[in-house]
Amino acid sequence: MKKLFLIFLIIFPFVFASGTSDEDAQKYECDVCGYTYNPAKGDSKADIPPGTSFKNLPDNWKCPRCGESKSGFKKK
Numbered sequence: 574m575k576k577l578f579l580i581f582l583i584i585f586p587f588v589f590a591s592g593t594s595d596e597d598a599q600k601y602e603c604d605v606c607g608y609t610y611n612p613a614k615g616d617s618k619a620d621i622p623p624g625t626s627f628k629n630l631p632d633n634w635k636c637p638r639c640g641e642s643k644s645g646f647k648k649k
């Protein structure tokens with residue numbers, strides 16, 4: 574019984590963390606020019622700090638290469 578609890582303790586945070594970080598680390602590609610937004614890098618030109626997920630980008634954020642809006646990006 575103790576063992577089972579230990580295993581649960583080890584596995585649960587891993588499953589929980591990977592579930593949220595997957596979407597946060599999702600890369601998006603511009604449909605127009607092929608620019609890839611990488612959440613791990615952010616976008617220094619638009620003062621977006623590294624670690625900002627695509628979902629958390631401001632709505633007025635635009636592709637730094639061609640100016641396409643967020644709606645023109647697709648999951649990579």
Ligand SMILES: [Zn+2]
Nearest residue numbers: 603606636639
């Ligand atoms: Zn673009």
